[in-house]
Amino acid sequence: MRVSHNETLIIRKKIWPRSLSDFGSMTFILVIVPLIYWFELWIVLPDLYEFGTLTYFIHFFMGNYMMLNIVGNFTFTVLCDTSTRRKIVPVNAATARDGWRLCSSCEALSPPRSWHCPTCDTCILKRDHHCIFTGCCVGHYNHRYFLMFIFYLFAATAYAFIFNNFFIWSKIQFEFPLSIIKVVFPLAIFVFGFDGSIEQFYLLLYIVSVVGMLFTGVLCVYHFHLIFQGLVCNEKNKKDYSYNLGFKQNILEVFGHKWYFALFNPYVESILPHDGIIWDTASSWKQNSEKTR
Template identity: 65%
Template sequence: MIVRKKILPKTISDGLSMGFILIIVPLIYWFELWVVLPELYEVGSLWYIVHFIFGNFLMINIVGNFTYTVLSDTSIRHLILSIKNAKIKNGWRFCSSCEAVAPPRSWHCQICNTCILKRDHHCIFTGCCIGYNNHRYFLMFILHLFIATTYSFCYNNYYIWNIINFEFPLSIVKIIFPLAIFVFGFDDSWEQFYLMLYIVSVVGMCFTGALCIYHFHLMITGSVAYERNHGNQKYNLGWRHNIEDALGKRWFITWLFPYINSELLNDGLLWETNSSWMNNLKNR
């Protein structure tokens, strides 16, 4: 993995979003395993141990995939020396901002100030672009976030609704505006703090669920956001090949840990299209 030299967020929105992730993920982790879990299962019991291990498994994957997403350099910077003298050919173009020839499926990001290999989008929660080299880690990051928030939601319902004394309409206001109620001191109790974390996890579950549906559909159809928006399906080579393009040759175990090596199919410069792929199959 080639590490990005500048990993700090470059905009205020990136900084605030990354800061939110870096604060809320450890808070939710603490809340679930050290507050909710001991209330549901006796400490040291079989189910307590099972849930504690699974919770840590999810946390390792969330933190690990987030870290690799942020650290992976998926730009053309490390390739400029090898491609700057290349001639513009089919699918290649000259980027005036980078002053280099950019390969197919790469687009310039004004925030990152470079062209990104197989650029999908700029993610404000990681402060970087999602491209060829970190696509796998981003997909696994949102997948494990969705699993973790859904898992939390199921058990939080038992805990939260047992500690809240429902009083209409005050309880409705506390549920709709949990952060404002807590921050401005209208109710700074632990119960309100726990309710705030519960609401955040519910919103996170819905948000990451929508992200998973959108981005995994892109992966299976062999597209990135730009190509989908422009109706470009020429890189769709079948679901398995598309998944290997994003997750690597060992795609079926990449969900286990971010530290598992899964070699990508190429260097992100040369791409087969479905027309050339079919012609190669016919000529075999």
């Protein structure tokens, strides 16, 4: 059964982090992302390219475009309510048999692919995982935004990595072995001090961006691999491939019918083929496909 839903964004009532780890991780993102943005476009870029040149404006545009996507996708991931509380869940004798469970915490029936999050204290529609960097769960309605958030973080840090190498190696005066320690162990900068030089602070930002590039790269590989298989994290652990509808349809399930726009612009509305409650399975999808031939 295919159900299309043109629903506007429903904002979560409680958007502040509910645990200390969420608060710390989210604060780190809110501080380090603008800081690295400033470093790349106002320190590194003018040092490598002369202001007013075509090359300068191309890289300046790309930096702002990536930042726009990072901020937009992060914001929608945090604000979007993807819990079962956002709507009245229809339950009848026909649907309650397959995949529905009674959540003792919510004291309500939870539809298929939904699980309770103890941190958010609610059941999440098609719950993938709880993200400490956004302070909320990733589920049916904000899955697209989370994936694009980590993708553009990776793209931005990888893009900056190329230019940062030219900038850092030309600015930093290395002293063996102290400088090597500072590069390999970023926190050693706080132990040994900045030596009264702003270059040491630049080195710290460089190292943070490299670590961020590696971390978000691994996340992208892991989560996009799940998407291509039609899975969320919990289903992968249980090896449940019931909702694998094929490569193309699996992408539509997350990014919606305008997926080609959703990949490049977080502000584009892309209607999802399901409501987060009633799902097609691999068997039912195959039967419907054969009937339409």
